Amino acid sequence: MVKINININNKAYSEEVGDNTLLVELLRDKLGLTGTHVGCDTSQCGACVIHVDGDSVKSCTVLAAQVHGKDLTTVEGLASEGQLHPIQKSFQNNHALQCGFCTPGLVMSAVDLLKKNSSPSEDEIREWFEGHICRCTGYKNIIKAVQEAITQ
Template sequence: MSQINVRVDGVAYTDDVEPRTLLVHYLREQLGKVGTVIGCDTSNCGACTVHLDGAAVKSCTVLAVQADGGEVTTIEGLAQDGALHPMQKAFHEMHGLQCGFCTPGMIMASVDLLRENPNPSETEIREGIEGNLCRCTGYQNIVRAVQQAAGEMAGSASAREEVR
């Protein structure tokens, strides 16, 4: 067993884990963060995407011990003070989901995309989420959701700048 210290969704955890435990299994089985979905276990689908130290990673390709000392944000950690993150809200409003299986990973990848590129074109959005598969939607409403969230997040940033 190896001991890890990790912050998940703002809460510090110290746990013993088997060295071979994948981050996705640690999050789901030890911490109860079941919003992080196990999809393919081969890193092809992206359903298990979380943020590790601010960057999107497929948690089925990261060992829990690799997150030691790190900060993990899951889909559950995006909402703040009972308010949905703009990306979560946009996916709901723009019908960016059908069955919902890919949605947590798709949202996490999209948030990371906007961190890197706050105003992406449609092509850039499609390229930015290409590591996350959706078998239901055809992606059009997902793209619209990312566009809406980008606009809302840019508006929030502009409002914060005006207050200064």
């Protein structure tokens, strides 16, 4: 076991974690932050994407012990004062989800994309989402949602 201190969504946590505990397991199973999803066991689907020190990361590919001292944001931390984040709103406006299973990861990834590139082309958006799989909506409206967020 190892002790880690982390900030998640601006709240400090001090946790004992196993040497082999995945970050996504800590978030979901121990801390109850179940907005971060697990959609595969092959690091392919992107449902588990969160931000670590501001960068999007697949939380199923990181050990909890590796994030000691870091700032994390999960989808639960995006809304502010009861208001959805603009990207969450544009996903809603553009019907960019059906079952919603992939959505938290896509939203977190899109926030990071627009932070790094405020005006991505459609090709750049599609390339950025290469590490995500949506099994039911199709990608058209997801791309539209990001494009709408660019203009806001």
